[in-house]
Every structure is written in structure tokens, then in C-alpha cells.
Amino acid sequence: MTTHRIGLVVPSSNVTVETELPALLRRHPAARFSFHSSRMRMHTVSAAALAAMNAQRERCIMEIADASPDVILYACLVAVMVGGPGEHRRVEGAVAEQLATGGSAALIRSSAGALVEALHAVQATRIAIVTPYPRPLAEQVVGYLESEDLAVADWRALEVADNAEVGCIPGERVLEAARSLDRTGVDALVISACVQMPSLDLVDAAEQEFGIPVLSAATAGAYSVLRSLRLPVAVPGAGSLLRADTTSVPA
Amino acid sequence: MAELPHIIRGVDHVAFPTFDPAATVAFYRDVLGFPVVHSICAAGWGPERHPDFIHFFFDIGNGDRIAFFYYFGFEPPRGGSKGDVYARFDDDAPNFFVTSRHLALHVDSEADLLEYRRRLDNSRWPVELQLQHETIESIYTHDPNGYFFEITRALRPVTPPEDLDANLTVDALVEVVGGPDVSMAALLARKAELIVERAAGWEPAKR
Numbered sequence: 001m002t003t004h005r006i007g008l009v010v011p012s013s014n015v016t017v018e019t020e021l022p023a024l025l026r027r028h029p030a031a032r033f034s035f036h037s038s039r040m041r042m043h044t045v046s047a048a049a050l051a052a053m054n055a056q057r058e059r060c061i062m063e064i065a066d067a068s069p070d071v072i073l074y075a076c077l078v079a080v081m082v083g084g085p086g087e088h089r090r091v092e093g094a095v096a097e098q099l100a101t102g103g104s105a106a107l108i109r110s111s112a113g114a115l116v117e118a119l120h121a122v123q124a125t126r127i128a129i130v131t132p133y134p135r136p137l138a139e140q141v142v143g144y145l146e147s148e149d150l151a152v153a154d155w156r157a158l159e160v161a162d163n164a165e166v167g168c169i170p171g172e173r174v175l176e177a178a179r180s181l182d183r184t185g186v187d188a189l190v191i192s193a194c195v196q197m198p199s200l201d202l203v204d205a206a207e208q209e210f211g212i213p214v215l216s217a218a219t220a221g222a223y224s225v226l227r228s229l230r231l232p233v234a235v236p237g238a239g240s241l242l243r244a245d246t247t248s249v250p251a
Numbered sequence: 252m253a254e255l256p257h258i259i260r261g262v263d264h265v266a267f268p269t270f271d272p273a274a275t276v277a278f279y280r281d282v283l284g285f286p287v288v289h290s291i292c293a294a295g296w297g298p299e300r301h302p303d304f305i306h307f308f309f310d311i312g313n314g315d316r317i318a319f320f321y322y323f324g325f326e327p328p329r330g331g332s333k334g335d336v337y338a339r340f341d342d343d344a345p346n347f348f349v350t351s352r353h354l355a356l357h358v359d360s361e362a363d364l365l366e367y368r369r370r371l372d373n374s375r376w377p378v379e380l381q382l383q384h385e386t387i388e389s390i391y392t393h394d395p396n397g398y399f400f401e402i403t404r405a406l407r408p409v410t411p412p413e414d415l416d417a418n419l420t421v422d423a424l425v426e427v428v429g430g431p432d433v434s435m436a437a438l439l440a441r442k443a444e445l446i447v448e449r450a451a452g453w454e455p456a457k458r
């Protein structure tokens with residue numbers, strides 16, 4: 001079985017994506033993965049701090065490309081979405097060009113683009129989302145998703161600006177926020193629109209409870225990584241999104 | 252032969268190596284005023300493990316771009332005293348050959364051409380030559396990398412008969428270089444034959 005190398009470009013204070021993505025992909029029935037990270041300094045989730053972090057992207061791509069990954073996930077959703085509508089295409093395009101210019105065969109995905117891709121994959125048109133962000137940034141995330149033809153019916157901002165604290169938000173608080181959303185007419189719920197806000201253990205249970213597909217930045221990232229590598233999307237216990245190809249895969 | 256649709260749209264970028272990025276930026280951006288529009292930081296991730304490098308781009312009008320590669324810590328391969336940083340030749344290489352490969356950029360008017368002449372003459376890279384040909388007027392210099400650099404303007408439009416003539420020349424050239432006598436005389440003789448062969452199909456010029 002070949003091992004697929006996954007490169008992660010993460011905010012330095014992030015711990016969750018490096019936990020949840022390996023946890024998800026470890027459950028894959030037909031492939032193995034290794035994970036390799038490069039870090040951009042970032043502590044406080046604010047517009048200025050995110051801009052300073054994005055300026056480190058080129059260096060991080062240089063570092064991670066040295067490890068010859070098969071696919072790289074730029075794993076900070078809000079940092080991309082504050083760039084305004086369509087930013088994930090610009091960021092992914094710039095990184096793809098950087099990689100191609102140096103002869104790297106690595107693919108590039110972003111958690112921002114992955115969430116959009118995954119929401120379209122479950123054919124969502126009207127969604128509700130829980131974010132950890134300060135309100136102005138959460139509003140930008142909402143606007144970003146709406147610019148991708150996704151009506152955001154309701155949303156919550158937990159207003160945690162310290163990114164290390166975001167990684168410690170208790171699951172009950174996230175679930176409580178999800179329960180408080182007006183889900184009328186909503187066809188998918190994003191229980192964590194942030195790769196740093198832990199939610200992996202909530203996804204399957206929330207899907208049972210709410211009766212609609214429940215996604216997180218992590219499950220969407222896993223979905224996009226699997227699709228990029230043309231591997232079957234067959235990861236149990238993390239929502240219907242990651243069971244898309246399950247029936248077609250021998251257990 | 253069926254005509255192939257001509258769908259290409261000009262120059263995306265033309266790329267050259269540089270060993271003096273500071274002077275290259277001074278020449279293209281600060282002297283000529285070509286905006287820096289793009290850059291890429293990369294390494295040799297492919298099979299050939301080459302040095303880390305910067306690929307940077309200047310706008311040369313129409314959205315077309317001239318780009319440079321700067322490789323950290325890479326010394327130019329050795330060569331003779333003539334030529335540029337990409338191609339070096341010994342002293343006995345004739346100048347016509349050394350300068351034959353060059354980039355020419357286009358301006359619309361004499362005033363624009365003279366504006367670039369003024370910018371260059373006030374710099375470390377003054378115009379070395381200003382030439383008026385039959386159909387064009389050009390200024391020339393060498394950029395900091397030794398690349399022969401031309402800015403040109405058309406004095407009159409190229410007319411359809413010139414295209415026709417050019418195609419006769421090129422067709423004759425292609426034939427002659429595959430034959431026993433590769434010479435100007437052979438080319439002109441073959442071109443004359445082609446004119447005779449094809450003239451029957453030509454329509455008289457409309458006046």
C-alpha cells in the first residue's frame with residue numbers, strides 16, 4: 001500500500017487540523033497517509049494578524065514542497081476568506097504556479113476551497129454555520145460562502161480571538177451553538193468553519209440529531225484531499241460527506 | 252494545405268536568467284519604467300536539484316511580460332568574452348552573430364521612442380545605436396545582463412503584398428536549405444520560379 005504524503009500549511013498556534021485530519025484519514029480502508037506540516041506564526045485571529053500570516057505563505061510552501069508531498073492543504077480557512085470572494089482560487093492558483101515553477105508535482109488545496117467544494121458535493125444550497133471567530137471575521141466568512149452560491153440561513157460566532165484558545169473550545173459549547181441555529185430549510189450544517197475549532201467527535205452525532213449532512217472544516221479538508229488524490233471517499237464515523245463512495249469500496 | 256486557425260495571442264512572457272537582479276530591476280523598472288507585476292519564489296523540486304530561485308516579471312505592454320530567473324549561489328557557466336550571461340562566445344565570434352538574438356519591443360510613435368531614448372541616455376545603459384530602416388526606426392542598448400535590447404516603431408504599415416513576398420521567400424528558403432546549393436543565388440532563383448508558378452492564381456491589385 002503506497003503512503004500518500006499530505007503537506008499541511010498551518011497557523012503556528014494550530015493543533016487541531018494536525019489531530020483531526022490524521023484521525024480521519026487513518027480510518028481510510030484503502031490508503032495510508034503521512035502528514036508533514038509547515039507553520040506560519042499566528043496567535044490572534046484578527047484581520048491584521050491574518051494578513052501578516054498570509055505573507056509567510058511563500059516560505060511555508062518552499063518548506064513543505066521540499067518534502068515532496070502529494071498534496072498540500074493550506075489549512076487556515078478564515079485567512080483565505082478575508083481576502084474576499086474567490087480568494088481560495090487566487091491563493092491556490094498562486095501556490096500551484098509556485099510549485100510548478102520549481103518542478104514540484106504536489107497538488108494544492110485550501111481549507112477554504114475544500115469547504116466550498118464539500119458543500120457543493122452534498123448539494124447544499126442553504127446552510128447554517130458555527131464559527132469561533134470574532135464577529136466581523138465571521139461576517140466575512142458568511143459573505144464568502146454566499147458569494148459561492150450558498151445561502152447562509154443562520155450562523156454563530158463564538159468570538160474567540162486567541163487562536164490557542166480556539167483549539168480548546170469544548171465540544172458541548174460548539175454543539176450548543178449548533179442547536180441554537182435556526183435550521184429551517186437548511187440542507188447542510190457546518191459545525192466548525194475553522195480547522196482549529198475541534199469538532200470531529202461531534203459530526204456524526206450531530207448529523208443523527210439534525211437529520212441533515214453535517215460538515216466541518218476538517219471533514220471538508222479530508223474530502224478535498226481524497227478527491228485530489230483520486231481516492232475513494234470512504235471514511236466512517238465522520239458524517240455522510242466522507243461516506244460518499246463507501247458503498248463502492250470493499251470493506 | 253488547409254489554413255490553420257491563427258488563435259495565438261501574443262507573448263505571455265519571455266524569460267532570461269540574470270546574475271545581477273539589482274541592476275536588472277534598475278534597468279527595467281527604474282530606468283525604463285516597466286512595472287514589476289509578478290514574482291515566484293521556488294526551489295528545484297523536480298528531478299534536477301537546482302538552487303532556490305526567484306522568477307520575477309516586468310510588464311512590457313499589452314499585458315505581455317519579460318521575466319528573469321535569479322538562482323541563489325549559482326555562478327554563470329564559463330565562456331568567452333563576448334555575448335550575454337546566457338550565451339558567451341570567444342573573441343572570434345562575429346558581432347552580427349552575437350547580437351542576432353535579441354528582444355525588440357514596440358512603441359507607437361517617434362515621441363514614445365524618443366522618450367525611451369531619453370530614459371536610457373540618463374542611465375547607466377545609454378542608447379548605443381539609433382537606426383532608421385526603411386520601415387522601422389529603432390534604438391538599441393545592452394541590458395545589465397548583456398542582452399541586446401531594442402525598442403522599435405513602425406514607420407509605415409506592412410502591406411498584404413509584403414506578406415505574400417515573405418511567404419515566397421520562406422517557401423524558397425525551406426526548399427533551398429534541403430538541396431545541394433544552399434546560397435542566396437539558389438534562393439532567389441527558386442523564389443522567381445515560385446512567382447511564375449503561383450502568379451496565375453493572383454488577382455490584380457484593386458486600385
